[in-house]
Amino acid sequence: MLKWLHSKKSWRWGEMAVKLDGKKLATKVKQDLEQKVSNLKQKGITPKLVVILVGSDEASQVYVRNKHRVAQQIGIETQDIRLPENTAEIELLQLISKLNADDTVHGILVQLPLPKQIDAEQITDAIAPAKDVDGFHPQNVGHLFMNDPRSLPCTPAGILRFFQEYHLPLAGKHAVIVGRSNIVGRPMAALLLNHDATVTITHSKTKNLRQLTRQADILIVAIGKADFITGADVKPGAVVIDVGMNRNAAGKLVGDVAQSSVDQVAGFLTPVPGGVGPMTIAMLMEQTVKFAERSVNCGRKNVSNS
Numbered sequence: 001m002l003k004w005l006h007s008k009k010s011w012r013w014g015e016m017a018v019k020l021d022g023k024k025l026a027t028k029v030k031q032d033l034e035q036k037v038s039n040l041k042q043k044g045i046t047p048k049l050v051v052i053l054v055g056s057d058e059a060s061q062v063y064v065r066n067k068h069r070v071a072q073q074i075g076i077e078t079q080d081i082r083l084p085e086n087t088a089e090i091e092l093l094q095l096i097s098k099l100n101a102d103d104t105v106h107g108i109l110v111q112l113p114l115p116k117q118i119d120a121e122q123i124t125d126a127i128a129p130a131k132d133v134d135g136f137h138p139q140n141v142g143h144l145f146m147n148d149p150r151s152l153p154c155t156p157a158g159i160l161r162f163f164q165e166y167h168l169p170l171a172g173k174h175a176v177i178v179g180r181s182n183i184v185g186r187p188m189a190a191l192l193l194n195h196d197a198t199v200t201i202t203h204s205k206t207k208n209l210r211q212l213t214r215q216a217d218i219l220i221v222a223i224g225k226a227d228f229i230t231g232a233d234v235k236p237g238a239v240v241i242d243v244g245m246n247r248n249a250a251g252k253l254v255g256d257v258a259q260s261s262v263d264q265v266a267g268f269l270t271p272v273p274g275g276v277g278p279m280t281i282a283m284l285m286e287q288t289v290k291f292a293e294r295s296v297n298c299g300r301k302n303v304s305n306s
């Protein structure tokens with residue numbers, strides 16, 4: 001654990017929130033992974049991640065490019081599969097089936113969102129649970145909810161890592177999650193529950209939502225609305241995690257939290273950009289390396305390197 005990451009300082013009234021630095025933490029995770037990848041390569045295994053992008057969504061292209069860049073920095077082999085916007089669901093299913101059977105591939109990721117003719121649920125169901133680096137397969141979701149996680153969705157995993165690295169306690173704390181998506185809100189709730197937090201999930205139909213957020217020791221906001229949470233909605237000293245990524249009128253990337261007002265009230269706060277986002281990609285790399293390590297333990301070698 002690196003000393004510079006975690007502040008032992010406790011928050012006091014009138015102080016600005018301590019920034020939870022996702023860029024720094026992601027750098028540390030990636031450095032640790034470089035060593036693990038090098039160890040694997042000595043055993044004849046090169047971790048391999050396949051990323052599939054269907055269509056030409058601009059933001060997705062940026063995220064996918066970043067995934068390949070970070071993987072290559074660490075020494076993970078990647079395969080970049082681009083399919084046209086009008087790809088039929090069956091074509092994607094056939095591709096996944098081939099990749100499931102390929103022993104050189106440790107992780108398969110289909111970038112979301114998908115074009116409307118493709119049912120994302122059919123696709124996540126088709127990826128072999130042992131290669132599901134996104135943790136979206138129902139089997140992996142079930143294991144997570146039974147407190148026996150096999151593969152974690154990357155954004156919640158990255159959020160959990162902040163708590164661990166900054167020594168922020170979870171047991172007995174009241175965590176309020178704003179948003180109930182399959183990618184963030186629901187798995188986040190399971191993960192926090194597994195760490196003994198008391199969890200409330202809120203969403204668009206929740207009555208008196210702001211009364212709940214004001215009671216939160218830990219507030220996780222993933223609702224997709226700029227400035228949805230302000231300082232008035234936050235308990236003094238709370239840990240606030242901003243998962244939002246919205247473009248404001250000036251085209252600037254902003255979260256779901258009004259950062260300048262929440263900064264005055266919260267004890268700890270993730271910035272946007274540079275908070276949760278970089279950790280999502282770091283966790284994807286960690287999961288890919290874990291799957292490759294697991295393949296060693298199962299006696300499955302990476303054929304191209306063995």
Ligand SMILES: Nc1nc2c(c(=O)[nH]1)N[C@@H](CN(C=O)c1ccc(C(=O)N[C@@H](CCC(=O)O)C(=O)O)cc1)CN2
Pocket residue numbers: 062063109110111112113134154155245253272273274275276277278279280281
């Ligand atoms: N199959 C998946 N699809 C999607 C996921 C996912 O986890 N699996 N999550 C998001 C997109 N995403 C990764 O895929 C992602 C989004 C943003 C970032 C990030 O680092 N953001 C930066 C800012 C980037 C910018 O300037 O635009 C930050 O917050 O600092 C990483 C990953 C939906 N799809």
Ligand SMILES: [Mg+2]
Pocket residue numbers: 121122125
């Ligand atoms: Mg299904």
